[in-house]
Amino acid sequence: MHEYPYERPVVADTIKGMGMKKRLLHIITGPRQVGKTTAALQVAEKWRGPVVNSSADSPLPQGPEGIQAQ
Ligand SMILES: Nc1ncnc2c1ncn2[C@@H]1O[C@H](COP(=O)(O)OP(=O)(O)OP(=O)(O)O)[C@@H](O)[C@H]1O
Numbered sequence: 001m002h003e004y005p006y007e008r009p010v011v012a013d014t015i016k017g018m019g020m021k022k023r024l025l026h027i028i029t030g031p032r033q034v035g036k037t038t039a040a041l042q043v044a045e046k047w048r049g050p051v052v053n054s055s056a057d058s059p060l061p062q063g064p065e066g067i068q069a070q
Pocket residue numbers: 004005006007008031032033034035036037038039
């Protein structure tokens with residue numbers, strides 16, 4: 001389990017949104033290196049449900065079958 005010195009408000013906001021009755025897709029966007037991946041990992045740590053973690057920003061993009069496998 002990671003320990004981060006700071007937690008952006010988007011972490012709590014996202015968890016709150018994910019817990020709502022209407023199930024929506026949550027997309028975290030922003031400039032480079034602002035902490036998007038860290039925030040997503042913090043959400044995953046706190047979420048009391050199943051988590052699938054897959055990176056899609058490798059230099060060689062995975063094909064549609066990679067997404068399907070997830
Ligand atoms: N909440 C935080 N507390 C401390 N350090 C952080 C936090 N969020 C991010 N960082 C640091 O800032 C750097 C960038 O974080 P991260 O990789 O999460 O950003 P990103 O937005 O996903 O970047 P990229 O656009 O390259 O994908 C990393 O070194 C990470 O450790």
